[in-house]
Amino acid sequence: MTASRRRLLLAAMVALLQIGFLGWMIMGRAAILRDGREVLLKVEPVDPRDLLRGDYVRLGYEIGSVPRSLFANPPADISKAAGQPAFVRIAKQSDGFWRAIGATVGEPIATPAAPDQVDIRGSLTGYEAPGPDAAMRLFVDYGIDRFYLPEGEGLAIEKDMVVRPFGILAAIAGDGTAQIKGLMDGETMLYAEPPY
Amino acid sequence: MANYAEKVRLDIERWVASGLVDRATGDRLAIEIVKTAPRAFTFGSVLAAMAAILLGASVLVFIAANWEAIPRIVRVLALFALIFGSYVGGALLKERGSGFGEALYLLGAVAFGGSIALIGQMYHLSGDETEAILVWCIGTAVAAAGLRSPMLTNAAVLLAITWLLMRTGDWGRSAGFPYFYLVLAAALWAISYWTRSMAARHILLLSISLYAVLFGFSFVFSDDFATFGVVGAALAILATIVFFAAHNFPEDVERYAQLGGPAPAHSLIAFVVGIAMVQVKVYDQFGLMLLATLVAFAGIVTALLLRGRQSALMRWIAYAAFTVELAFLYFVTLGALIDTAALFLFSGLALAGVAFFIMRLERRFGTRPVEGAAS
Numbered sequence: 001m002t003a004s005r006r007r008l009l010l011a012a013m014v015a016l017l018q019i020g021f022l023g024w025m026i027m028g029r030a031a032i033l034r035d036g037r038e039v040l041l042k043v044e045p046v047d048p049r050d051l052l053r054g055d056y057v058r059l060g061y062e063i064g065s066v067p068r069s070l071f072a073n074p075p076a077d078i079s080k081a082a083g084q085p086a087f088v089r090i091a092k093q094s095d096g097f098w099r100a101i102g103a104t105v106g107e108p109i110a111t112p113a114a115p116d117q118v119d120i121r122g123s124l125t126g127y128e129a130p131g132p133d134a135a136m137r138l139f140v141d142y143g144i145d146r147f148y149l150p151e152g153e154g155l156a157i158e159k160d161m162v163v164r165p166f167g168i169l170a171a172i173a174g175d176g177t178a179q180i181k182g183l184m185d186g187e188t189m190l191y192a193e194p195p196y
Numbered sequence: 197m198a199n200y201a202e203k204v205r206l207d208i209e210r211w212v213a214s215g216l217v218d219r220a221t222g223d224r225l226a227i228e229i230v231k232t233a234p235r236a237f238t239f240g241s242v243l244a245a246m247a248a249i250l251l252g253a254s255v256l257v258f259i260a261a262n263w264e265a266i267p268r269i270v271r272v273l274a275l276f277a278l279i280f281g282s283y284v285g286g287a288l289l290k291e292r293g294s295g296f297g298e299a300l301y302l303l304g305a306v307a308f309g310g311s312i313a314l315i316g317q318m319y320h321l322s323g324d325e326t327e328a329i330l331v332w333c334i335g336t337a338v339a340a341a342g343l344r345s346p347m348l349t350n351a352a353v354l355l356a357i358t359w360l361l362m363r364t365g366d367w368g369r370s371a372g373f374p375y376f377y378l379v380l381a382a383a384l385w386a387i388s389y390w391t392r393s394m395a396a397r398h399i400l401l402l403s404i405s406l407y408a409v410l411f412g413f414s415f416v417f418s419d420d421f422a423t424f425g426v427v428g429a430a431l432a433i434l435a436t437i438v439f440f441a442a443h444n445f446p447e448d449v450e451r452y453a454q455l456g457g458p459a460p461a462h463s464l465i466a467f468v469v470g471i472a473m474v475q476v477k478v479y480d481q482f483g484l485m486l487l488a489t490l491v492a493f494a495g496i497v498t499a500l501l502l503r504g505r506q507s508a509l510m511r512w513i514a515y516a517a518f519t520v521e522l523a524f525l526y527f528v529t530l531g532a533l534i535d536t537a538a539l540f541l542f543s544g545l546a547l548a549g550v551a552f553f554i555m556r557l558e559r560r561f562g563t564r565p566v567e568g569a570a571s
């Protein structure tokens with residue numbers, strides 16, 4: 001094989017390697033959307049003035065802060081536990097939203113989840129604060145706190161979000177990875193995400 | 197480097213004119229210098245690279261802004277086609293010796309990074325920018341090694357430093373200090389030999405000072421100033437060792453580091469940064485502070501005396517460091533020893549002293565300040 005042939009082949013291989021990696025990323029996410037367990041999560045406005053930055057809406061989740069008492073093994077010093085994986089078991093409530101009923105740090109929850117429960121994986125942010133009931137709550141990040149919107153469409157949603165409850169329809173993979181599936185305004189699905 | 201060849205060519209003409217060398221020797225020298233001088237950065241290739249970055253940015257912004265108008269699958273496939281076309285097209289152009297080859301490689305790397313961002317947008321992934329930069333960096337490094345591209349090596353080094361800064365700046369999320377940067381830097385250093393990218397090695401060397409400062413700061417955030425000072429001292433000691441190694445064994449260091457000549461300027465910068473970290477730690481203990489400052493001055497003057505003659509860059513770094521040190525010392529003693537009036541008096545006298553010292557050095561090196569500034 002000539003040197004020039006080899007160079008072209010190498011270039012094609014590099015390109016296919018990168019494209020293959022990107023394709024693998026897409027396939028992984030699409031698989032969660034297709035096969036993942038569907039849950040409805042309640043969204044709380046993060047900060048009415050700072051909801052929209054650029055063309056995405058920042059989302060704060062009800063399950064984004066989990067009472068310390070729900071953790072089987074809460075970290076002694078929360079500031080040193082930043083980035084540690086957290087597994088939160090959520091269960092469907094009568095209003096349709098899924099809420100936290102138990103949690104662990106580091107290892108997945110040992111007992112299997114009941115049919116109307118699912119374990120969602122996140123990571124500790126390293127912060128805690130007392131909730132409205134004065135009980136300490138640990139902040140957990142699930143990597144789903146942004147919803148990208150078509151340019152200019154965020155403002156209306158930002159306003160509506162303050163006055164009535166919004167929800168995120170999420171798909172949860174077998175390993176607990178969460179993936180946004182749709183943005184819900186009460187019962188109406190505002191945006192639904194196709195796998196591709 | 198182009199400057200160097202140009203400068204020697206002018207020198208040869210002057211020598212021929214003044215009869216120092218005959219015309220035949222002069223011509224042979226001129227040919228020799230053109231042959232051996234490293235292939236220069238041409239303006240054309242620099243502009244082509246800038247064009248590639250602009251083109252890449254325009255495609256990405258266009259896709260991001262009009263994301264409803266074009267189905268997402270089309271956007272993804274268009275980016276994949278751009279990646280493939282850029283790498284293969286770049287290889288074809290390089291085959292023909294065109295300066296656009298490296299620029300197209302760069303466009304491919306930008307398209308790869310853009311694809312990662314687009315996938316993040318498609319699936320509403322949040323909090324992954326730092327990881328995305330790391331993935332982009334590794335992908336670019338793999339492409340640099342596969343295509344033997346110096347431009348992509350430099351791009352990967354800049355992405356690695358960006359990742360280091362984002363990772364350490366992101367206190368809320370960060371899980372520990374990014375020690376992985378050292379692995380990344382070592383890998384990129386190794387790749388830079390293969391891709392013959394001297395610039396990548398220079399940037400990596402400078403990034404060590406940055407890494408040390410960030411590493412020190414990771415202790416400051418838990419109020420551990422002692423370790424901050426120790427990290428600074430370690431950096432200064434390491435810099436001193438490297439400086440003397442580069443000064444005493446220039447051929448050996450050059451054979452391994454291949455930096456285009458011994459480059460102790462990096463180690464002087466690292467030394468000054470390290471001492472500054474120590475000074476921040478001991479600023480309220482006058483004795484230790486004075487000691488650290490004297491060590492700093494001694495280091496700067498040593499660097500100037502040993503290497504100042506060869507390197508204009510070294511002289512300017514040394515002068516800047518000297519002046520900053522002096523200013524720092526005055527700031528620290530202000531509250532304790534002298535009032536503001538005395539500070540102005542002493543600053544004026546000190547500046548005059550620095551000027552006198554610099555003039556003495558300039559005379560010793562036989563350079564006039566104007567020429568030093570130009571070189």
